[in-house]
Amino acid sequence: EGTVEFRDVHFAYDPDRQILKGISFKVAAGKTVAIVGPSGAGKSTISRLLFRFYDIQQGAILVDGQDIRDVAQESLRAAIGMVPQDTVLFNDTIAYNIRYGRTDATEAEVQKAAELAQIGSFIEALPAGYKSMVGERGLKLSGGEKQRVAIARTILKAPPILMLDEATSALDTHTEQEIQAALDLVSRGRTTIVIAHRLSTVISADEIIVLKDGRIAERGTHVDLLRER
Ligand code: ADP
Ligand code: ADP
DSSP states (O other): OOOEEEEEEEEEEETTEEEEEEEEEEEOTTOEEEEEOOTTSSHHHHHHHHTTSSOOSEEEEEETTEEGGGSOHHHHHHHEEEEOSSOOOOSSOHHHHHHTTOTTOOHHHHHHHHHHTTOGGGTTOOBTTEEETTEEEOBOOOHHHHHHHHHHHHHHHOOSEEEEEOOOSOOOHHHHHHHHHHHHHHHTTSEEEEEOOSHHHHHHOSEEEEEETTEEEEEEOHHHHHHTO
16 A cells, blocks of 8 residues: 556646656655755656646556546545645644644644654644734744644654655754654655655665656666766
């Protein structure tokens, strides 16, 4: 359970500009594939396509051997945990944001997930910009804290497949280590596709895909890629 396959995927947001030009890779259940490459190469686009925010023009994306066009949107999204780089929070408490998609979770489960993601101390807080009858109030969360809300949500959701976009922004070392620990925890034993910016992720990945200008320029384990140089 939890295999992902991209089969000769072609995609363009605008018909006159091809973004992905024939991408093929397979992630076996429980394995990790890291996607690296320069900005604009199409890495985030791959994550959006897996979640079916857009439909591809050619090729196929399969989850557990099934074309995602034949899977109901809810079951597809229930199977995938998405931790984007820029998490957009709902206009409600952190606890609500963590619980999203798992409304049956108990308060203790929400609290536990929050603690694992290092945000246990402020789950009743409201994000900055929260609008209420008494005007604007709320807690200003950093990018890293918002990402931890997404991690807590994913810990609670416990999906078979994980789609992670590691932060590029210069988080302070302590925060970065805490986020890394939470990400390691949530990806253990799950099929993971990670847009990797950290060397540690790349080293431990079962396969690294180097994306350049919408094509796979190189692929292999960290050792393989070093040997080729
Ligand atoms: P990466 O994650 O590797 O930096 P992206 O997948 O975000 O790359 O983007 C690949 C290309 O697609 C970029 O040139 C980007 O400008 C373009 N792009 C991304 N999103 C959209 C969109 N919604 N509409 C049109 N072009 C887009
Ligand atoms: P539901 O399955 O409850 O209808 P959605 O399909 O909206 O929920 O989203 C399921 C999961 O996808 C949620 O965990 C949410 O974090 C994530 N998600 C939804 N929209 C986006 C988005 N635009 N970017 C990144 N993640 C998203």
